[in-house]
Amino acid sequence: MPESLVRSRSRALAVVGLVVLIAVVLAGVYAIKGGPASAAGEPSTPVAQAPKVGGPAPGFKALDIDGEPVSLEAYRGKPVWLLFQATWCSICRAELPDVEAASERVDVVAIYLREDRRLVADYAERLGLTIRSVPDPIGEISLSYLATSVPTHYFIDADGTIVSVLKGALSPEEIDEQLEAIGAGSAAQG
Template identity: 30%
Template sequence: MKKVLTGMLCASSLAALAQEKGARFSNTVQEPMAVISVKLDQAPNDSLVNLYEPYSGDTATAYVKNHQFELRMPMKKGGSVYILQIGSNPTEQNGMGTVLYLEDGKMQITGKGAGFNDAKFSGNPWVKEWQEVMAITDPFSGEGLRFAQLEKQYHEAVAIGDEDAMNVAAKDALTVENSMKSKLKTWMAKHPNSGVCGYILTVYFTKEQKYIDSVYETLGDHAKASRILQRYKNPGKVDDVPLQMKMGEGAPAPDMGRVKIGAAAPDFTIPDLDGNKISLSGFKGKYVFLDFWASWCSPCIAQIPHLQEINNEFKDKNFLLMAISLDSKQEGWEKAVKKHGLDWLNVSNLKGWGEPVAGLYGVRYLPSNVLIDPAGNIVAYDLYGDALKAKLKELIK
């Protein structure tokens, strides 16, 4: 949970983004509308306030006057999750940033401090529902805090290359996560018509598609109509490509955005484990599967058995698997390749999230992958497990 919320709150240029987007909703009255009225006794006057949906970039802005402000966000696409921030350095830790679920209706926020810590949230029923879910996953108390602590331990282990400590922290974090997920399942069963269900399903159960689909069928019409679930059910039709959060090391490479399926795959040259320069264009005539991973990425490690099966079945059938690591340390990268038996082409510039090829292909999360056909055109993105095998069997006769 913390990695989702903290990542969302790390947008470093929201003020500039608001200006770039023209604060297009600030003075527009449309229905349906979320109206957020805020009075914080110590909120710094004249501070810029941003309300921002990270998926679509929809933004509303205001300024603090007399320690209060009001924001209006059109809700014609249904309920979704937004970031609300005050000032130039807003975070959850200093209380100047918070994450909110919003839909048509009103929310009031009042507090005696400068920010949202210890503030009271009231308004339409969905305000109370959001607060109940946040109480289950709060990164500053209970299981949410424990999860945050284990995440910190995990990243500390990553920094020193201690894989055993990484595994211990990951195992304990999984136990805590499963406990929180159990409570969230119970909550959804009691609130089947809440738009917040869409947030829960697509954040906490994102890799459990069958479970999401089964729960979706039990939801009420209002819950199904949320912008979140409409995006899930109709990818690319409700909003454009989402903003995904990054984890790991290094500053992100310039994001060129994803190249459209059917378009030519951008060429690149990158060193392999021995320092030899490898170019994508050198494999024209083959199906090339680019697997973006890192030694510190547990979900990536979980994918390795599937990749081994795929590689064994197709490596002699005009198919090449190229693993592009987002590691930043040669030793850790080599150790992981050897330990996990990655007997395919391994390449990296060792720049972490600054990997140029990741930026070239619009990679914003791990694991991520791209399938390229013999003509050098992109066939598909993000194929995992059985989906990858099915696609290759369809293409490679």
């Protein structure tokens, strides 16, 4: 077989291979993104969205480290501070004394991302925590809030409306400001 014919066939196979690869990639994108609905600007499957400031806080039911039931509905009529954190998080641990002090003015529910009851109970005992500690071993609560980093703070007013969402450690002044915003009073009022 002449060399030019071999080169010609090799190029043809390379082009066919490239066309097949592009077709597979486009089919994958089409399958993931969806068909005509996506082109019209409508998602083909529902996409989880983070709860928004000014919107309702997603409800949840869980057990705290003592095996007691906890639900957001139980706090209706009172402001509440949901604190998403983890036992391994040094920033979370550093702000806990300020969180504990603030818990005299507002109900604080600390939700531990993907950690089990035994680990969280041991952590709370070692640190002498009095705030409500709720393990979230499969991440169900964290997912409903799309809390993917720690610490993440949700400040919720007595009506169950999210007033603010903050990420990272908070200073005592920032905590006071947020508690004022949800109607939990100032440090001076106690």
